[in-house]
Amino acid sequence: MPSQYAFIGVFLLVALALPIIGLVLAWLIRPKKPNFAKNATYECGMETIGDSWVQFKAQYYLYALIFVVFDVEAVFIFPWAVAYGKLGLYALVEMVLFILILLGGLLYAWRKKALDW
């Protein structure tokens, strides 16, 4: 196991290095002629009004929220799935209960229109 992660470490460094090398290379050969209009924010060809901050819908947050809950659920499902073959019937019953409780949460979100855009 440690040797596999040693490779992952090397790979991570190489994977970060390649784009950097590419960018440095491009930086060496490309033209550099900035001017004000070119560097302006790319919107509708007009002067940008205000900061780029816009009011976001809280809906985005609700999706992230439901996602967090299901992501944590997945963390419990994976080791259960790997061990399942060696476990008795109780493993099935307990996981069914676990998922049904969570489905209750999903149903609640559905009814409260938290899943609608």
Place this chain on the structure above:
Amino acid sequence: MQQVIFIVLSLLTLSAAVMVVASRSLFRSALWLILAFAGIAMLFILLQAEFLAFVHILIYIGAIAILIIFAIMLSRGVMDPNEPRFNDQWRLVIGFGALLFVGLVVIMLRIPWPVNIVAVPADAIQLLGADFVGTYVIPFEVASVLLVAALIGAIVIAREH
């Protein structure tokens, strides 16, 4: 070799953590926080807890950090970046933190920790899964109830009326 990797990773984690606290921009703080999470995940791998390392990345970077960034975006523009980011008692707090650290280190070095290094079982993930539905089945089901309670509570609180 392991020592060198450990020192590099822990320095990375700790300096990222300092930047989380010190950074002026809240978004930058969140990015440093992600780096700190990544450093801790790599320390988990050094501790041979590979499942936990990826769970850590999955939950902390993939879910909690994104939640934090969404919340930062949703409440943007309220904090003037030129306003002080610390409250009035920050000097006191740093002193307290340093004191706590010294205290912890003193206690830590005094106690003879029972060290018993054995190999991690090869089927660690299977054992973990068996533990969830075996010994720890009550916390396992309670975790599900907790998650649903958090979901319902957060939807009620955050929903636009």
Place this chain on the structure above:
Amino acid sequence: MVPLTWYLLVTAALFCIGLVGALSRRNAIAVLMGIELMLNAINLNLVAFWRYAYAARMDGQVFAVFVITVAAAEAAVGLAIIIAVYRQRRTINVEELDLLKG
């Protein structure tokens, strides 16, 4: 292998940094980030003790997973409260949130 005390040193430092962040920042989200750092320190501590003393059983990792679960629930509800407060009061500065003072 790295001695156990090294890990304990790092977690103690991480915990204290998180504590300073949680107590000294004015923005509620930054306070929450400090708390997340503290939870991370605790988790690292748990796993370090698991590896150095009880590696034959998985209890340490089981507890770490539960800590992560609780942290996720805490972050979700905490940030929801922050968003709701922001909508009501247009601020998330913890010093200005003094509703209970009346």
Place this chain on the structure above:
Amino acid sequence: MYYIQDLFVNIARSWTSWISGFLPLWAVSGVNYLIMAVILVMMPVLATLTLTWMERKVIGRIQNRIGPNRVGPFGIFQAFADAVKMLVKEDVIPTDADRPVFNLAPILIAAGAALLWAVIPFGRGMAAADLNVGVLYIIAIGSMTMIAMLMAGWSSNNKYALIGAFRAVAQLLSYEVPMVLSIATVALVVGSMRMGAVVEAQVVPFVVVLPATFVVYLMAGIAETGRSPFDLLEAESEIVAGYFVEYSGLKFGWFYIAEYGNLFAISAIVTTLFLGGWRGPGVSAVPALGPFYFIAKIVAVVFLMMWIRGTWPRVRIDQMLGLAWKVLVPVSLANLLWVAFVMKLPLPTALQWVLFVVGGLAVLAVALGLLGRAGRRHVASKGMVQT
């Protein structure tokens, strides 16, 4: 003859024994890791060079055009011409951008596309690092991509980029849940999260055994790569081009490479999880055939995705998010529980697998039926004429 049969593994063996003649052990593995890393890190670039050409040709044929035909025979050097263009373009950074974050985002997104390849087995024993938690590794790398998108959107200081990043992440989040659940179903049947073990377990490809899981994963995979019909994040007519509007030159190039790299990687993952990876006729006698089968299957999956792109119109954002949460999540949960239930029945494995198929098809049929009913009701309530 034996050497040819397992050519790639044997080349690696000969190479290792040759360099261990004059290098210490740690340097041998260091050099080998470096070589593997460099080969794998080129995968997204290679994918971009070949798949852009393939995509233009395929989409061109679907739309009754010829596609690129000027640069080289059949236009195969079109992608190289594009690459040169990317490299020499001027780099424009908007005035108020957060420069360090702005520059870091393309690097991270390109690295994420490459890192996926670490756990993918090209043949028997030909994964660079066949981790015990292989499938979790893939999901974890995906979260790195989301962070990079948010970084790009935020640092550009542009409304469209920010909205694009938010949309992209909302989409990825929503489709990650069914994706993770369908991967969990595969892990449940295999009893391991190792990619190598998943391939070994596929006596019958899982596309046949777990049809519902495959359909869910394919849809989630298309959504994760942000391709049509789920290409809302760069819907040109709505938000210009998504989170990377402000990028130009090679920085844009890295986003582009990451897009095609992810397409290729997702196809490779589909192949590994559902199409039997490197398995194929005669592969147990001649393992060197494995990588060829593997690549051929990947190209078939890529072609399927291009076909879908060429045929289907773009969905609306509410439809897309609704599909993930209201259809795919319940379908994959139901399927997961059915598989778990069948595995506890006292039946021989072959019969269990037949029951998986029956259950999967039933779940799909029920989902389609409910979806059709909801659609008809929607049409009726809007007073639209049904044709």
